Amino acid sequence: MKITQRVKKILANYESDNPGTKTKLARMLMHGRLGGTGHMVILPVDQGFEHGPARSFAPNPPAYDPHYHFQLAVDAGLSAYAAPLGMIEAGAASFTGAVPTILKLNSSTSHATSKDQAITGSVGDALRLGCSAIGFTIYPAADDQFEMFEEIQELAEEAKSVGLAVVVWSYPRGGNLSKEGETAIDVCAYAAQIAALLGAHIIKVKPPTAHIEQPEARKVYEAQGIDVSTLTARIAHVIQSAFNGRRLVVFSGGAAKGLDGLFDEIRQIRDGGATGSIIGRNTFQRPRDEALVMLDTIINIYKGRA
Amino acid sequence: MKITQRVKKILANYESDNPGTKTKLARMLMHGRLGGTGHMVILPVDQGFEHGPARSFAPNPPAYDPHYHFQLAVDAGLSAYAAPLGMIEAGAASFTGAVPTILKLNSSTSHATSKDQAITGSVGDALRLGCSAIGFTIYPAADDQFEMFEEIQELAEEAKSVGLAVVVWSYPRGGNLSKEGETAIDVCAYAAQIAALLGAHIIKVKPPTAHIEQPEARKVYEAQGIDVSTLTARIAHVIQSAFNGRRLVVFSGGAAKGLDGLFDEIRQIRDGGATGSIIGRNTFQRPRDEALVMLDTIINIYKGRA
Amino acid sequence: MKITQRVKKILANYESDNPGTKTKLARMLMHGRLGGTGHMVILPVDQGFEHGPARSFAPNPPAYDPHYHFQLAVDAGLSAYAAPLGMIEAGAASFTGAVPTILKLNSSTSHATSKDQAITGSVGDALRLGCSAIGFTIYPAADDQFEMFEEIQELAEEAKSVGLAVVVWSYPRGGNLSKEGETAIDVCAYAAQIAALLGAHIIKVKPPTAHIEQPEARKVYEAQGIDVSTLTARIAHVIQSAFNGRRLVVFSGGAAKGLDGLFDEIRQIRDGGATGSIIGRNTFQRPRDEALVMLDTIINIYKGRA
Amino acid sequence: MKITQRVKKILANYESDNPGTKTKLARMLMHGRLGGTGHMVILPVDQGFEHGPARSFAPNPPAYDPHYHFQLAVDAGLSAYAAPLGMIEAGAASFTGAVPTILKLNSSTSHATSKDQAITGSVGDALRLGCSAIGFTIYPAADDQFEMFEEIQELAEEAKSVGLAVVVWSYPRGGNLSKEGETAIDVCAYAAQIAALLGAHIIKVKPPTAHIEQPEARKVYEAQGIDVSTLTARIAHVIQSAFNGRRLVVFSGGAAKGLDGLFDEIRQIRDGGATGSIIGRNTFQRPRDEALVMLDTIINIYKGRA
């Protein structure tokens, strides 16, 4: 595998990491149909934990089987597959080397009565399962935000020391935040900044709206004339907030919409300078053939061909 | 001991486990009268902790003696015997090699004022007592659910690293859950999914009712037409929720009923694809002779002969 | 020292313990005037912590001196002496080998505003002080019961690994328990069961009353016709609840009474099958000569001579 | 690099530190345009965490890039650059040896609902990134003050053992403190004292006002006639409170003011005997050229030339 100039340039941004971690980043950036382009499309499957099995898999029953998702990620030529412990354990040997995996180390349930997650995996688990990265969700603004920051601080330090990459899902919620504020542009850019400051290599945030949540921030956005009028502009602002593009940022799908709306949104995300997309339910809740067609289009969008 | 094809197939589902852990799973699956069939009947005796000695053993006083249960499990040809620390310590040497044991690592009491359990044993205890597996109870939905998930995450990782198997009792309760919801089909399937995601090798849940607890889940069950009309159908849905059958699932006895009702229930559990049954009070609260007869029938049910 | 058949039989019940721990149990069972009989009388002196020095020692001022209690235990021919860290440190060298010691590892004060105890010693302390056992108090039913169970789980595992015995004071209190319920027969038998399940070698409980606290338990006691009419019958039920006599159980003195009342109570405790008595204030709050006479009678009761 | 007499004298005040830590202190004291003078000007960039990216960097967009701050600190000839994990990781290799760095090990966000900070870095991180010191914020008076003291106690002990210096931001807030009290002279002097007692090598406090917050302190200030009438006198009192000048103390900028006001304040800080200034937003929120001019003047003030 010959690392492309584009990927070399990205890796150079991770200047403090050891060769082990850089190798894992390279593995994800060079894998699949977007390999070498600097773009990534990741398949995350943690809905079984978050929403339960029926809500996650009943629309497409083959997806109850953990092998289904590995195979889908392989066949679609995705960059990586992210899931909690049991899902990875159930397929890690069958799909050894077939697709880079990201072990989600914390999880929540729809039963949860607080804005927090449980640690459900370890760096040791990620190593024994041959994963390329650990994944971790933080809830900036939540009453437990500091505990979550401290957890990822410890896990990330350990992961980096053993040559793994770190992916942070940064989802503001809880505390004094309004529901609308969870996807506000100021809050989303802040979430990307926090993840970067915590040492994430790859940051996952939601596509932001034009809403501005914090009064102190609003003053600055207005005074400085920060453009938040289009999604592309907002994405660009988030990328800027991730160390001016020195960190990889992938975006989840936004609110429910048709395929055309999704593709259009992804084009804007791409045009804003995003690394790529991380698409879960939209993928595995469709019949496999439809999912493969959809992912093909998304990949082509990032290749600039759609 | 020649491993049967059926058991080899099951073991293949535990593809990330080391040979030590697979050996312990094989030991339980190849032991007793159901050895080699892929089915299991397990004797759990943790009622002394949960309800106190008189409520547990007075109906059949020889059961006050820890040796009684080892001997019963041996004579009935069961697959394994599960109990808390003191119970195993009191017989582990006398019954060395006679029956696989599962050390229950957490326990509650009927005095408890919160939905939680205390850690009352360790992986080190399980090793020094020659156990095949650790057992652990989680209460999905409870206010302390995340703490329990984190406890089993650490214990399971340690257990797997030293070649032990992991059995998780997944009993939803507490939090916002209604009493009826504790055995609702959506909640029970979710409980199996959570245990699987946490890395359990063997999952114990209760036989589910047709009630659906969570409104968001109800929508999906109705929209997708998931069959919850018969116990057999519900069991099949739970098995599906345990990684589409890649994880062993055993069911406790349901509400109190006569022997015929029990046998009928177990036939439905079997027909739904369950691994087997885990039967405590129904076993040791009867005179020994009656218990042996009852277990003989249950075993025959799983052999397809009753 | 030639181990008697009676003691060999008792030691055989501790079948999972290593020779180090069995040696410590043998040391206590073979020591003093009851050595070899299978009975024990233990001197506990933790009242200084629980009630303060004046309430504990002013009635017999020589008892302010830690050496007093060592000497008393030696001269009375008792089986062991139990006390908190400072008390043992202050005499452990002077009385090396003179009497087995039990280091109490947790303690409370009369200032306490919650039902809990502080850890005030360690297994390492017990080892460096040449103790035979660690002692630990649990409060089944208390809001902090689970924390206490987890503490003794860890301490007991460590103690057993280094060849020490484990003595558990099981004193129900707090939570939903009534004052009368603290010594109810169902609660006391349950307390013995919990200590046994937690892995205690020697269990200390209070002599139970005929009161039954828990409604669910009352149903069983009545349905099964469990005899709780005499202290002897109740003691026998507690012993039964301690793994059917596989665990040593000692009883503290009950409510204040005259010496004749005390001796009569101890005869009933003995007749119920108890291992022995653990007598603190009743011993050291008397003049030394009177205490020695009293202990002589108690020992003779356990020898069947009084 | 020949250590000046002035710096040797300062280093002598750190008489309990090992040569490794003294070397790091020397590195900061000998670096930049103030090298050798005993004065320091430090660039701290933790506003991205505290206030979010737009509020921090939008006024001067090149500052979104972590390299910007390294370069600014280098070009201005500053003594050191302090920032959280991600900021240092993103430039530590490119600027190896170019400027001493201080890794901020805890951080807060503007979402925070309590007066506390999260641990967001480790001593190990500081070592692998080649930092000269760790930085840590305490909030004396906050409800969580003791937890913060305990965190820095552990981190400082570890840092000193591996030859790093310790910089403590001592910012009173929370608890019973009024808003005005946060910068009161008694509270600020106390904050410096606490940081010194906790073992800080370099202490950062805010310039104090003449307000006296604590009634018990007011009595003493009045009885002893402590001069708090001018900023210079108050600075001198803070320096006195930092072990009579045995610890380095740097001051942040006070309330918003024009450049002339800032320079005048810094002259008073200098005249009070301060080690130097630590200037964040005032620096990086200006265009780079203006910032360099401003820093040049500040450095000249400390050189006694402005």
Add this chain to the structure above:
Amino acid sequence: MKITQRVKKILANYESDNPGTKTKLARMLMHGRLGGTGHMVILPVDQGFEHGPARSFAPNPPAYDPHYHFQLAVDAGLSAYAAPLGMIEAGAASFTGAVPTILKLNSSTSHATSKDQAITGSVGDALRLGCSAIGFTIYPAADDQFEMFEEIQELAEEAKSVGLAVVVWSYPRGGNLSKEGETAIDVCAYAAQIAALLGAHIIKVKPPTAHIEQPEARKVYEAQGIDVSTLTARIAHVIQSAFNGRRLVVFSGGAAKGLDGLFDEIRQIRDGGATGSIIGRNTFQRPRDEALVMLDTIINIYKGRA
């Protein structure tokens, strides 16, 4: 240095300690003008933490300098000097071997909103700074008393294992205790007992009043006719409560009074059998010459010459 018979007798009371710890006790007991007499006068300087710098040092400004206190302790011929981390670090090398030091390992501030202290030093710190002992404050009766007991249990065990002595400040407060009760004779004697039981070598308590706080204790004090009528009698009762004199007990100064009142109080403390005095503010808040004269008189009182 030839150990006196008096000191040898005292050291014999610490019969469980290793030679390292005994050496440290001997170092303090043989140092200064009271060396060899069995008496001690200790200088504690933790007021900077507890009350802030101005309230502590403004009455005698040279005392802002940590060296001042070392020198004062040396020149007055005191037995030891106790202070928090920063104070010891700032002089430990300059005064190596000049006076035994006690590192205070926990501290509070006047901002505190709860009855607790923060851990602000470690046993490792005490070792690297060449200290003879660790110091630790407990608040018997406080809501956090058990946490404090557990902290000193761990620290004391570690200190003893590395040959350090343990000094416990036992200051009842909080919980259900009245203000008057903090110095009540029953509470003070209990505080000494608790410190002794926790394994303290040297115990610091306040001189008790004749008030009796706890109703249960009052009954015993009256029934047993314990003499609490004079300070000398009360001191003797406290000493008795410290293992009948087997533990060293030093007393802080009582309520504010003139020098004559102080000397008279110390004579009574001495006559009650106390080991000595620990005098902070009364010492360093006077001009140095006056302090030396005062300490000279106090030392002479303990020598029986004043």
